[in-house]
Amino acid sequence: MKKLLSLITATFIISSTALNVLACDIGDSSTRNYLEAFDDFDWSKGQTQDGDGYNWKYDDFIKNGMKLENSQINEVSSIQGPVDKIFNYDKYSTSYKGANFVKKQATTGAPVIKSYRPNGNKWSDFGLSSKSRKHSYINSILNWNDGSDLDLSYNQASYDLRGRNYVAKSSVKSQQKETFFNMFHDPSNASSSIVGTKNPFGGNLTNLSYIHEMYTWPAITNKGWITASFADYTDYMHKNGIPVLGLWYMSGWEDLTRESLKNLLEKDSTGHFKIVDILIEQCLKYNFDGWMINNEANGSQGDGYVIKNSEINEIMDDFNKTAIDLEPQLNKRLNIVHYTNSGSLDYDHLNNKPTSKKTVDAARYASEIQLDFNHDNLVSDYDAYLTNVWNGDQSKRKTIYSLLNESTNIPGVGNYDVRNLVFQKSKDANGNDVGFGKANNSFSIFGSGGANEYAKDFKNYYLNASKNKTDEYKVFLMQQEVANLYSGYQFFGSNSYLENDADGYDTLISQSVQSVAGIYQNDPRLSFTNFAKDKNKITRPEFSLGEKGKDNEGKKINSYGVGNAFWEKTVIADSIIPNDYSELDKEKTKEVENDPTLETYFSTGSGIQFINRDLNGSIMNQEIYPWTNSRLADVAPTYQWDFWSSEKNDGTTKISTSDGDKNVSKITDSGQLTGYYDYYDAYQKGNSLAIGYGYDFDKEGTVKPGKWMNIPYYWNIMGTNLQKNDYTVCFYVKATDKDSNESSSNEDIKNIAKNTKITAITSDPTTENTDAKPLVLETTVEEEKNGWFKISSNLSQLENISKDKRIAKLGIQINPGTTGSENQFIFNVGGFKIDKNSKKTDNLINDGISFIQNEYVVKRESVKNNVNIRFNWEDKNQDAVDYYQVYYSTDKNSWYRVGQTTQNRYYIRELDESAEENIFIGIQPKYKKGTIGKINFAGINTKYNY
Numbered sequence: 001m002k003k004l005l006s007l008i009t010a011t012f013i014i015s016s017t018a019l020n021v022l023a024c025d026i027g028d029s030s031t032r033n034y035l036e037a038f039d040d041f042d043w044s045k046g047q048t049q050d051g052d053g054y055n056w057k058y059d060d061f062i063k064n065g066m067k068l069e070n071s072q073i074n075e076v077s078s079i080q081g082p083v084d085k086i087f088n089y090d091k092y093s094t095s096y097k098g099a100n101f102v103k104k105q106a107t108t109g110a111p112v113i114k115s116y117r118p119n120g121n122k123w124s125d126f127g128l129s130s131k132s133r134k135h136s137y138i139n140s141i142l143n144w145n146d147g148s149d150l151d152l153s154y155n156q157a158s159y160d161l162r163g164r165n166y167v168a169k170s171s172v173k174s175q176q177k178e179t180f181f182n183m184f185h186d187p188s189n190a191s192s193s194i195v196g197t198k199n200p201f202g203g204n205l206t207n208l209s210y211i212h213e214m215y216t217w218p219a220i221t222n223k224g225w226i227t228a229s230f231a232d233y234t235d236y237m238h239k240n241g242i243p244v245l246g247l248w249y250m251s252g253w254e255d256l257t258r259e260s261l262k263n264l265l266e267k268d269s270t271g272h273f274k275i276v277d278i279l280i281e282q283c284l285k286y287n288f289d290g291w292m293i294n295n296e297a298n299g300s301q302g303d304g305y306v307i308k309n310s311e312i313n314e315i316m317d318d319f320n321k322t323a324i325d326l327e328p329q330l331n332k333r334l335n336i337v338h339y340t341n342s343g344s345l346d347y348d349h350l351n352n353k354p355t356s357k358k359t360v361d362a363a364r365y366a367s368e369i370q371l372d373f374n375h376d377n378l379v380s381d382y383d384a385y386l387t388n389v390w391n392g393d394q395s396k397r398k399t400i401y402s403l404l405n406e407s408t409n410i411p412g413v414g415n416y417d418v419r420n421l422v423f424q425k426s427k428d429a430n431g432n433d434v435g436f437g438k439a440n441n442s443f444s445i446f447g448s449g450g451a452n453e454y455a456k457d458f459k460n461y462y463l464n465a466s467k468n469k470t471d472e473y474k475v476f477l478m479q480q481e482v483a484n485l486y487s488g489y490q491f492f493g494s495n496s497y498l499e500n501d502a503d504g505y506d507t508l509i510s511q512s513v514q515s516v517a518g519i520y521q522n523d524p525r526l527s528f529t530n531f532a533k534d535k536n537k538i539t540r541p542e543f544s545l546g547e548k549g550k551d552n553e554g555k556k557i558n559s560y561g562v563g564n565a566f567w568e569k570t571v572i573a574d575s576i577i578p579n580d581y582s583e584l585d586k587e588k589t590k591e592v593e594n595d596p597t598l599e600t601y602f603s604t605g606s607g608i609q610f611i612n613r614d615l616n617g618s619i620m621n622q623e624i625y626p627w628t629n630s631r632l633a634d635v636a637p638t639y640q641w642d643f644w645s646s647e648k649n650d651g652t653t654k655i656s657t658s659d660g661d662k663n664v665s666k667i668t669d670s671g672q673l674t675g676y677y678d679y680y681d682a683y684q685k686g687n688s689l690a691i692g693y694g695y696d697f698d699k700e701g702t703v704k705p706g707k708w709m710n711i712p713y714y715w716n717i718m719g720t721n722l723q724k725n726d727y728t729v730c731f732y733v734k735a736t737d738k739d740s741n742e743s744s745s746n747e748d749i750k751n752i753a754k755n756t757k758i759t760a761i762t763s764d765p766t767t768e769n770t771d772a773k774p775l776v777l778e779t780t781v782e783e784e785k786n787g788w789f790k791i792s793s794n795l796s797q798l799e800n801i802s803k804d805k806r807i808a809k810l811g812i813q814i815n816p817g818t819t820g821s822e823n824q825f826i827f828n829v830g831g832f833k834i835d836k837n838s839k840k841t842d843n844l845i846n847d848g849i850s851f852i853q854n855e856y857v858v859k860r861e862s863v864k865n866n867v868n869i870r871f872n873w874e875d876k877n878q879d880a881v882d883y884y885q886v887y888y889s890t891d892k893n894s895w896y897r898v899g900q901t902t903q904n905r906y907y908i909r910e911l912d913e914s915a916e917e918n919i920f921i922g923i924q925p926k927y928k929k930g931t932i933g934k935i936n937f938a939g940i941n942t943k944y945n946y
Contacts (some may be wrong), residue, residue, distance in 0.1 A: 034127020
């Protein structure tokens with residue numbers, strides 16, 4: 001235990017003067033000839049080949065670099081390191097690598113994600129030909145943290161898991177707090193995403209408040225079997241309060257054997273599996289929250305063909321005992337989730353025996369049990385299981401997860417009724433289903449298809465159908481926008497909102513029955529002249545819009561999202577609860593005091609620009625800059641969708657919610673006036689939120705201006721759980737007629753943002769059939785640059801806030817004034833901030849970067865773009881830094897922005913060197929208090945020294 005606890009605060013430092021701790025030269029044998037024979041790596045290759053799917057060079061979008069004043073730069077010390085043609089595995093280690101990773105890292109030096117096979121590599125994997133050594137194993141998982149792994153620090157998440165609570169008021173009456181929703185997700189561009197990519201399609205989820213836990217599910221090919229959660233994605237989830245689990249993947253259908261698991265099954269002198277401590281240690285070192293075991297080790301063979309199920313259960317049992325002991329120090333429980341093929345907790349009612357004994361046995365030891373894919377709407381009541389195993393403890397329902405394989409129901413994103421897999425079904429006297437009762441179990445979606453399948457189909461269609469040449473990076477941006485849209489539908493339904501009376505369809509529908517092209521090409525929220533709507537049609541009534549003139553005009557016939565079934569959680573809470581607390585638990589949980597203050601710009605961690613502003617609010621960098629880096633993603637809005645008008649009109653339909661009745665926008669031929677992510681107009685970083693009509697792909701994915709009435713509109717944006725009112729909140733808002741960073745040329749439209757008010761909703765119950773009317777707060781306004789306004793309100797004007805009356809939702813009131821019916825416009829929200837009223841602000845910080853150190857340079861023999869470098873720096877102010885921007889130059893005069901990170905280390909690729917074989921690396925801190933430091937730079941010599 002003492003050893004494990006010491007890892008919580010341990011700092012991992014490798015000095016360049018001691019990198020050769022794993023010297024493996026054996027006689028005349030060497031990996032060099034093998035590694036030097038590899039071709040240069042092509043970063044534009046797809047994810048399955050470990051590329052980014054798209055690439056650009058540092059000077060593609062800004063030919064001559066940026067000219068900086070002496071006052072903007074500061075030279076610091078440099079520490080030189082190895083410079084080689086290849087990453088030399090004879091001398092340096094990055095632990096286990098699959099074949100593709102070896103080829104990639106050997107020729108680029110790029111850090112890659114951490115994934116292990118228990119026994120490690122054989123020397124032959126790195127090209128060693130010595131007969132006495134080539135079959136010897138190295139880098140066993142038992143030695144994963146021996147100090148030699150140069151990739152380890154790049155794989156550490158920077159942000160601890162933030163505490164959450166349920167939003168103090170539900171959105172709709174069907175939401176519940178008894179069971180949970182988990183998501184399997186494979187982020188795009190994952191192999192080196194820990195240092196970001198140049199592809200603006202990142203595939204990130206953008207609606208996070210309904211997710212209990214996230215499973216990162218990497219493409220397994222060429223990776224290991226034990227894969228830590230991707231650090232960049234962990235940072236994104238942790239900011240939003242979501243635990244992330246690594247993956248222990250065992251497949252007896254592939255090359256798994258008992259011999260290949262030898263080190264994993266090794267025991268210590270007390271008879272305990274050594275792997276248990278390693279699984280715990282990796283959670284602590286890499287800063288993630290537990291493991292998902294995919295236990296298909298025996299494939300279709302019986303127990304023990306590769307591994308005994310009892311061995312897995314023993315490992316889980318030991319893991320959970322240690323996790324319980326660690327919980328007081330970590331302030332969280334490390335979980336271990338179990339899945340097995342044909343996993344079921346059903347019982348044969350005739351003999352009271354489980355149909356899958358291995359699943360029931362595993363459920364005794366796992367934190368949660370993930371059942372097998374559900375191919376119909378029949379889920380067990382689990383009564384026999386709960387009685388036989390848990391003495392009828394109903395709280396164990398929260399640990400049972402049904403599973404929807406999204407790829408079998410891709411057309412149903414936002415339409416399929418997930419209640420079928422969550423709630424008990426009510427029956428009439430004849431045994432027919434007539435409705436839904438209480439929560440029966442928790443629920444997961446295996447997200448191998450879904451939103452990203454729509455995005456992929458759109459990209460392929462657009463590339464074939466577009467008559468105009470479009471910059472490739474904009475195609476990937478539009479792909480991301482489609483993914484965002486359908487990811488949103490997944491959580492709040494294809495109507496783009498939650499309502500009390502939501503209803504979905506019941507039968508899983510595959511793409512062979514209804515094409516996804518027919519769905520998105522007939523969605524008015526996506527506009528593209530070359531959509532082939534006559535060919536790609538909606539052929540099933542489940543996906544149709546209501547008829548004009550009928551009550552359901554402007555609404556999808558079926559619309560149901562995960563959010564209809566699960567209550568939102570929020571990190572904006574001054575009291576938090578354990579993530580695993582359920583209202584089914586026998587004991588009521590104790591709320592723990594928490595600091596809810598934060599600042600977010602709603603970044604999705606990708607974009608085609610990366611906006612910074614100086615203290616005067618002026619944009620510092622506005623050049624084209626395609627990027628994805630989930631480390632830079634922000635706290636997401638709780639409610640992208642919760643937007644309505646104060647009065648009913650021809651463009652609205654009335655719905656019922658927990659806040660009261662709302663007049664929400666219909667889906668019309670022009671689109672739908674609701675919330676979208678906008679990548680062309682950002683206050684900071686890469687995007688903002690926007691109210692408009694949808695996306696215009698004839699204009700490269702800009703948001704379509706919407707038509708507004710001369711009445712107030714409301715938008716709940718951030719869910720909260722605040723028992724105190726001693727806070728000040730602000731939003732950054734903008735109204736414009738054109739989707740760009742520029743201010744609107746129409747002063748009337750520009751000033752709409754100036755008249756915006758901040759609103760609040762408390763946890764007080766709402767009377768039936770009452771219009772939803774948030775409290776409109778006194779709001780101060782400060783004009784910023786480029787048409788933006790900062791609006792602020794002191795929450796102390798909300799009276800009688802307490803444990804019994806909490807602040808539940810914060811948003812805005814938009815007032816188009818007299819111009820709404822005359823002019824179409826886009827309304828943007830670029831950021832949100834909440835601070836304690838007593839907080840004192842001191843913006844002055846002196847940069848503390850003292851040196852920049854070359855960890856390793858791989859310089860290829862090609863003429864241009866041949867320098868790749870991984871490096872780190874010392875910064876005494878690192879705790880005060882929000883993120884760092886990274887710059888590069890060959891002459892200290894022309895500078896190029898080449899990256900950003902939250903760590904004090906980074907990797908950049910395909911640079912040029914000066915005639916004297918030098919490059920200059922610059923690091924610019926962006927502080928949490930809003931200020932931006934100088935570009936602190938150092939020279940790195942790129943002459944070979946191996």
